[in-house]
Amino acid sequence: MPCPIVSVSDAAAKRVRNHDCWVFRDELEPSPDSIPNGDVVELADRHGRFLAYAFYSGTSHIAARVVSTDRAQPVDRELIRRRLAAALKRREAIRDTNAKRLVYSESDGLPGLIVDQYAEILVLQVRTAGMERWKDAAVDALRSLARPAGILERSDKEFREEEGLPTVTQLLEGRVPERIRIEECGLQFWVDPHRGQKTGFYLDQRDTRRLVRELIQPEQRVADVCAYTGAFGIGAASRGARVVCVEQQEPLLELLRENAMLNGVADRVERVAADAFYWLEAKASQGERFDWVLLDPPSLAKSKADVLKGRQALHHLLINALALLADQGTLVLSLCTYHLLGLAEEILRIAAAQRSTRLRVLAVTMQAADHPWVLQMPASRYLMSWVVRRDGPPAA
Numbered sequence: 001m002p003c004p005i006v007s008v009s010d011a012a013a014k015r016v017r018n019h020d021c022w023v024f025r026d027e028l029e030p031s032p033d034s035i036p037n038g039d040v041v042e043l044a045d046r047h048g049r050f051l052a053y054a055f056y057s058g059t060s061h062i063a064a065r066v067v068s069t070d071r072a073q074p075v076d077r078e079l080i081r082r083r084l085a086a087a088l089k090r091r092e093a094i095r096d097t098n099a100k101r102l103v104y105s106e107s108d109g110l111p112g113l114i115v116d117q118y119a120e121i122l123v124l125q126v127r128t129a130g131m132e133r134w135k136d137a138a139v140d141a142l143r144s145l146a147r148p149a150g151i152l153e154r155s156d157k158e159f160r161e162e163e164g165l166p167t168v169t170q171l172l173e174g175r176v177p178e179r180i181r182i183e184e185c186g187l188q189f190w191v192d193p194h195r196g197q198k199t200g201f202y203l204d205q206r207d208t209r210r211l212v213r214e215l216i217q218p219e220q221r222v223a224d225v226c227a228y229t230g231a232f233g234i235g236a237a238s239r240g241a242r243v244v245c246v247e248q249q250e251p252l253l254e255l256l257r258e259n260a261m262l263n264g265v266a267d268r269v270e271r272v273a274a275d276a277f278y279w280l281e282a283k284a285s286q287g288e289r290f291d292w293v294l295l296d297p298p299s300l301a302k303s304k305a306d307v308l309k310g311r312q313a314l315h316h317l318l319i320n321a322l323a324l325l326a327d328q329g330t331l332v333l334s335l336c337t338y339h340l341l342g343l344a345e346e347i348l349r350i351a352a353a354q355r356s357t358r359l360r361v362l363a364v365t366m367q368a369a370d371h372p373w374v375l376q377m378p379a380s381r382y383l384m385s386w387v388v389r390r391d392g393p394p395a396a
């Protein structure tokens with residue numbers, strides 16, 4: 001059956017031709033009103049020329065997400081399977097872990113599909129009405145391509161609401177244990193796929209964790225602030241550092257303790273249930289010093305409307321984090337707040353000026369390679385880290 005044709009503005013047509021995947025509602029000409037949520041549509045420019053096949057959403061501010069720009073290749077089960085096979089192949093080079101993101105939505109040509117692998121288990125998340133229609137095809141293909149022992153669906157995030165979808169957590173295949181043991185760069189961690197944040201683990205921080213671990217020296221003092229289940233801090237402790245992990249959600253500290261034990265570093269890892277804002281301020285006013293402050297807060301601004309509030313929150317965290325740095329101490333600021341990424345260096349400069357601190361940049365990193373950043377889709381880069389060292393002025 002031919003799919004409905006939806007015309008888009010000149011600006012949107014230009015972007016789609018240049019590999020952008022999103023068309024916003026106010027870019028449809030005119031806005032169609034009778035296309036069911038999740039249908040595949042044909043996008044065309046104002047002269048009726050074919051642009052792409054796309055998932056349509058009648059509810060989201062992103063009205064269409066491009067799936068295929070090849071007129072001869074409409075969306076079908078075979079296309080889903082080929083895209084999945086290509087996504088898995090792309091990750092074969094990531095070898096120092098058995099936990100990785102196998103599919104990252106638009107970056108892998110599968111808008112709205114996330115698949116994370118934890119050893120033998122896959123955790124899948126569907127974020128768009130379009131992909132919801134093709135979920136069975138994706139699961140079928142994953143069964144034969146990855147041969148998992150179990151597949152869990154964790155489509156439990158609030159962003160499904162905008163797509164008109166209910167939240168769902170369900171077992172799709174086999175058995176999924178309460179906890180899975182994974183390996184990352186020589187360390188081991190327990191992951192809770194059923195209740196953990198994201199799909200259970202912050203896979204996206206793997207490269208930054210590895211870098212930080214390489215730089216940390218035995219006996220250094222490390223504060224892992226917003227620690228989750230301790231992946232950064234335990235890495236530091238495995239290098240012989242003395243670590244304090246600060247996490248607001250107290251129940252997570254039990255998993256953190258077990259992770260520390262699993263890696264034989266429990267005696268080097270102190271666990272503190274506290275709000276990072278208060279903890280940093282209190283330690284700064286007590287004059288404590290750390291060789292490393294690892295600061296990995298949750299999103300500080302969910303939308304553009306929250307940018308001012310997010311900026312103030314980040315400034316507050318930084319001004320106290322910088323006060324804690326020993327001479328030649330290093331701050332690792334990680335930000336997963338897309339709307340603040342472009343402002344982070346300015347905010348860091350302002351906070352450093354207030355602390356009369358010169359900062360030398362050792363590295364700027366981003367989300368790990370299994371979360372590919374497509375240049376034409378700015379939102380596909382959502383995580384950055386700045387590794388900056390407190391530095392004296394150059395010698396006279």
Ligand SMILES: C[S@@+](CC[C@H](N)C(=O)[O-])C[C@H]1O[C@@H](n2cnc3c(N)ncnc32)[C@H](O)[C@@H]1O
Binds near residue numbers: 201202249274275
């Ligand atoms: C981005 S995650 C950290 C991921 C972690 N660094 C890792 O690599 O596994 C942010 C963490 O901050 C915690 N958190 C949120 N608000 C907090 C606050 N005000 N104080 C302390 N922790 C907070 C969340 O519960 C979450 O575990």
